[in-house]
Amino acid sequence: MTTRDEIIARLTELLAPFNKEGVxxxxxxxxxxxxxIDSAGVMDFIMEVEDTFDIDxxxxxxxxxxxxxxxxxxxxxxxx
Amino acid sequence: xxxxxxxxxxxxxxxxxLVQAGADAVGLVNDRVLSPTRAIIGxxxxxxxxxxxxxxxxxDPDCIEAGKRALEEYGTGTTGSRxxxxxxxxxxxxxxxxxxxxxRKHCIVFSTGYQANLGMISGLAGPEDTIFIDADSHASxxxxxxxxxxxxxxxRHNDPDNLARKLSRHDPGKGxxxxxxxxxxxxxxxxxxxxxxxxxKREYGFQLxxxxxxxxGVLGEHGRGLAEEAGVESEVDFVVGxxxxxxxxxxxxxxxxxxxFEALRWAAKPYMFTASPSPASIATSLxxxxxxxxxxxxxxxxxxxxxxxxxxxxxLGLKLGCxxxxxxxxxxxxxxxxxxxxxxALLKAxxxxxxxxxxxxxxxxxxxxxxxxxxxxxxxxxxxxxxxxQVVAAQPGMVAEA
Numbered sequence: 001m002t003t004r005d006e007i008i009a010r011l012t013e014l015l016a017p018f019n020k021e022g023v024x025x026x027x028x029x030x031x032x033x034x035x036x037i038d039s040a041g042v043m044d045f046i047m048e049v050e051d052t053f054d055i056d057x058x059x060x061x062x063x064x065x066x067x068x069x070x071x072x073x074x075x076x077x078x079x080x
Numbered sequence: 081x082x083x084x085x086x087x088x089x090x091x092x093x094x095x096x097x098l099v100q101a102g103a104d105a106v107g108l109v110n111d112r113v114l115s116p117t118r119a120i121i122g123x124x125x126x127x128x129x130x131x132x133x134x135x136x137x138x139x140d141p142d143c144i145e146a147g148k149r150a151l152e153e154y155g156t157g158t159t160g161s162r163x164x165x166x167x168x169x170x171x172x173x174x175x176x177x178x179x180x181x182x183x184r185k186h187c188i189v190f191s192t193g194y195q196a197n198l199g200m201i202s203g204l205a206g207p208e209d210t211i212f213i214d215a216d217s218h219a220s221x222x223x224x225x226x227x228x229x230x231x232x233x234x235x236r237h238n239d240p241d242n243l244a245r246k247l248s249r250h251d252p253g254k255g256x257x258x259x260x261x262x263x264x265x266x267x268x269x270x271x272x273x274x275x276x277x278x279x280x281k282r283e284y285g286f287q288l289x290x291x292x293x294x295x296x297g298v299l300g301e302h303g304r305g306l307a308e309e310a311g312v313e314s315e316v317d318f319v320v321g322x323x324x325x326x327x328x329x330x331x332x333x334x335x336x337x338x339x340x341f342e343a344l345r346w347a348a349k350p351y352m353f354t355a356s357p358s359p360a361s362i363a364t365s366l367x368x369x370x371x372x373x374x375x376x377x378x379x380x381x382x383x384x385x386x387x388x389x390x391x392x393x394x395x396l397g398l399k400l401g402c403x404x405x406x407x408x409x410x411x412x413x414x415x416x417x418x419x420x421x422x423x424x425a426l427l428k429a430x431x432x433x434x435x436x437x438x439x440x441x442x443x444x445x446x447x448x449x450x451x452x453x454x455x456x457x458x459x460x461x462x463x464x465x466x467x468x469x470q471v472v473a474a475q476p477g478m479v480a481e482a
Contacts, residue, residue, distance in 0.1 A: 038439035043234060047215065056246055058210075059225070059232040 002079060007053075007072040014052060015068070018045050027069040055079060103420040105435040115139055116328075116455040121432060129450045129464050130434035134298050134407050135368070135378045136455025137328040143367040150363030158356045162189075163345065166356030174366045178333055181373050182304055182319060186341035188334050190350065191357050193293055193322025194220040196332025198227055199348035200289060200320050201260070205230040208255035212243060212286070214272070216265050216442040221291065227350075230258070237265075237442060240276040247284040257286035263295030263306035267441050267449065268401030269408030271295075274310040281315060289318040297326025297372045298407060303379055323361070327368045331357040382407055382454040385461050389452055392465035396472060399480035401447065410436070411448040411468070412480040419446040422478050425471040431464050448479075 002010075012025050019025065019035050029035070032042050046057050049071070055078040065071050098104050112120040116136040117128050137143060150170065160166035171189055179187040190196040201224030205211050209230040213221055216237040225232045233250070236242040243259065250257070259281070261272040274290075281288055292305035296319075300308025303326070307316040317338065323331035334344065345351060357365075371378070383405070390405045401410030413419040416437060423435045426448070436447040450464070472479055 038444075040439035040442075041444065043215070044443070047234065047236060050246075051242075054245075054249070056233050056249065059234060 002053075002076075004072055004076060007075050007079075008068060010052065011049065011068050011071055011075070014048050015045060025068065027072070028067050030066050031068065031071065032066070049075065053079060098420060101417075101420050101424070103424040103435075105420075105423055108432075113138075116453055117460055119432070121427065124430065126427065127431045127456075127460055127464060127467075129431050129452070129456075131453065132294070132325040132451050133328060133453045133455070134294075134382055134451070135326045135328065135372065136453040137326070137368050137371060137378075140328070140368070140371065142371070143328065143364040146367040147360040147364040150359040154359035156360075157358045160355060161352055162356045163352050168356075168359065168362070170359065170362045170366065171356060174362050174369070175333075177366055177369050179335060181302070181369055182335050183313065184319065184335040185337045186335060188341075188344060188348075188351065189357065189362075190332040190334065191354050192330060193320075193324050193332035194223075195350040195354065196320050196322065196334055197221055197291065198224045199350035200318060200334040200344065201225060201258070202227040202350065203344040203348035204228075204287070204289065204318065205256070205258050208253070210250060210252060210255060210257050212246060212257065212259045214238065214261055214265075216262075216267065217260060218262065218266060218291065218293070219440075221260055221262075225260075230255075238270065238273055240273060240280045243277065244280045244284065247280065247286070258289060259286045260289045260291065263290060263292040263299060264406050264408060265442075266294055266408060267436055267445075267447060268410050269406040270402035270404055271299075271306055271309075271406065274306055274312055274316075278312050278315045287317045288315065289320060290316045291320045293320070293322045293332075294325060294406075294408060296321040298379065298382060301376075303372045303376075323357075323365045323368075326372060327365050329361045329365045329368065331361055331365055378454040382452060385454065385456045385458075386452045388458065388461045389450065389464060392461065393468065394482070396465065396469050397482050398468070398472070399482045401445075401449075407452040409450045409452065411450065413446045413448060413478060414480050415446055418475075418478040419448065421475060422448055422471060425475060426467060429467045429471055431467045 008027050018037050023035050050057055053075055065074055110119045116133045116138050119128055158166040175187040175189050190199050197220035205228040207229040211225050211230045212233050214237055215234050233246055235246050264271055290307055295305040297303045299306050307313045318336040321333050323329040386407045387405050389409055399412040434449040436449045438444040
């Protein structure tokens with residue numbers, strides 16, 4: 001069982017290559033807005049997350065997923 | 081309360097930079113269009129190498145005559161939806177002609193290619209269904225998925241194994257599964273590895289929609305598209321296409337053999353709640369469909385021209401969008417400023433190409449996107465290559481190296 005903190009740590013690692021401006025990452029970081037990643041970039045990041053955790057995250061849930069913590073919750077639900 | 085347009089300030093300011101750099105690619109105006117391959121832009125004649133006018137059919141005398149006759153006989157517009165007063169005999173005639181050419185039982189004509197994808201996807205899939213789309217899908221596919229209300233899962237571009245992995249852990253529940261692929265991807269010009277995707281279809285089961293927007297008229301012995309070229313037409317359940325490329329008009333279509341296919345006419349709002357294509361557009365499209373059917377030299381010429389440009393660019397050492405030859409040939413640049421500078425220099429030198437920037441491009445690449453026409457002469461293609469060579473030599477480092 002992967003804990004929420006472990007998921008957040010892994011997501012933060014996966015996000016690093018997309019964080020071109022080197023913004024400090026916390027669980028409350030708004031992925032698209034604060035890191036200035038465009039819509040296609042966010043979807044590409046999500047594909048990395050899907051492959052890493054061996055889950056699928058439908059695009060539909062992304063509109064309500066803003067922060068790293070939001071995404072961790074989605075990953076946790078999908079792993080269950 | 082926040083102003084509604086404030087969210088668009090970044091894109092507005094990004095455009096202002098383009099205007100100031102004298103490279104307002106999205107605001108470009110054709111003062112006059114002289115032929116499928118020439119226009120007057122900014123007071124100068126330029127070669128058009130970014131029009132998707134694959135068959136070079138837009139000035140065909142027979143198509144123009146058919147359009148004129150339709151204007152005189154049926155008027156300027158239908159002023160109505162296909163399900164009200166907007167279906168004329170010629171709409172049906174075009175649907176029948178397309179069905180015949182595509183070797184499909186059914187065909188529905190839409191008012192634009194964008195609406196063809198919106199209508200077909202939202203008609204096929206609903207909230208209980210799941211759609212699997214290629215990461216590089218066209219915006220009309222993404223928007224069609226949104227309109228459908230289905231769960232949307234994105235797989236890695238042209239990666240059948242990645243799709244298989246997603247299908248293997250997917251429980252369709254009470255719903256169906258739709259996979260959407262494109263014949264030729266519009267930005268890089270690469271084809272879907274269709275036979276490999278069909279193998280995944282046999283293993284996991286889904287219905288397949290293939291968007292042949294850039295491949296209809298272009299690929300396959302009869303121009304039916306990638307499905308014909310790959311020899312897997314019977315495995316492709318639904319085909320979508322557009323009239324704004326090989327057909328040289330405006331409109332789109334969906335086709336298939338499913339016994340319930342005609343129900344899409346009452347299930348697809350982008351079909352029902354818009355005016356039907358104008359008589360002139362339908363008449364020129366019908367004439368162009370006959371030409372695609374009966375003039376295979378256009379396809380042959382297009383592929384010869386595409387090969388010539390592809391090879392010419394390779395010799396210049398340019399980094400292209402893909403290794404396969406198709407009429408879409410994209411030249412990669414390192415970043416946005418270099419792409420703008422190159423685009424501008426090419427236009428000044430006398431050739432128009434498309435500019436393609438993130439987020440509209442796969443993997444955030446910056447592209448000078450060329451599309452080839454059957455109407456280009458050998459001399460035109462050589463001139464395009466020479467102008468690229470000249471502009472690249474004048475501004476070294478502005479294009480990516482192969």
